[in-house]
Amino acid sequence: FSTFHPFPRLPCELRLQIWEHAVEPRTIEVRYRAYKPERLLCTNPVPAIMEACREARDVGLKLYEKAFLDSIPGRPDLGERYIWLNWDFDVISIGRTRLEKFLPVKTLIQRLKLERNRNDGFWDDSADYTLGREDENPELRSFINVREIYIVMDSFDMMYGLRSTVETWPCGADNVVFIDGASGE
Structure with a gap:
């Protein structure tokens, strides 16, 4: 790994473009902690980019915002907790939350990743396993700006075609990706 020593001598506009192109989409793992105090972690x-240098941070502040703001009740000494997030390209992974x-x-969520299987109540229990009409599904349909959904499923559900019968998604069926939880594919 080497350093590009002439970088500081490049024109400012070019350096800023390089910083912008250095940003990559991330998968942000967010989980809910149910015990007191309840919170997202x-x-x-x-x-x-937020820690490289002042110039990079200035670019980062235009691309990221503080999300999931939180503080611990009774502990102001710990300060505010948050996640730096770019809603346009970061994937919000909620696991089984x-x-x-x-x-x-x-x-705000445009890319959502969740882990669900047939026994979660996420799927309708009818024989064709379409997207269920109860439990979480009205909530999923209310994520109206979601452009991509990634669903991690167990191998059994993948093998029996649970994924192939989904009809209605807020982002359209073409933008739903099913991932085998065992293989990651």
């Missing part, structure tokens, strides 16, 4: 690191925990930001 994330262990993703701060985007590198219920969609209802994300309703306050449902119109």
Whole structure:
């Protein structure tokens, strides 16, 4: 790994473009902690652009915003907690966390990843396993700005074609990707 020493001598406009192109989409793992105090947790690191240098951070501040703002009640000494997020291209991965925990930001999420299987109540229990009409599904349909959905499923559900019968998605069926939880494919 080497350093490009002439970088500071490049024209400012070119350096700023390089910083912008250095930003890559991330998968942001957000989970709900049910015990007191209830909160959303994330262990993703701060985007590198926010820590590289002042010039890079200035670019990063235009691309990212603080999301999932949180503070611990009774502990002001710990300060405010948040995630740096770019709603346009970061994937919000919620695992098995219920969609209802994300309703306050449902119109901001554009890329959503969740882990569900046949026994979660996410799918209708009818023989064709279409997207269910109860439980979480009205909530999923309310994520009206979602452009991509990634669903991690167990191998059994993948093998029996649960994924192939989905009809209605807020982003359209062509933008739904099913991932086998065992293989990651």
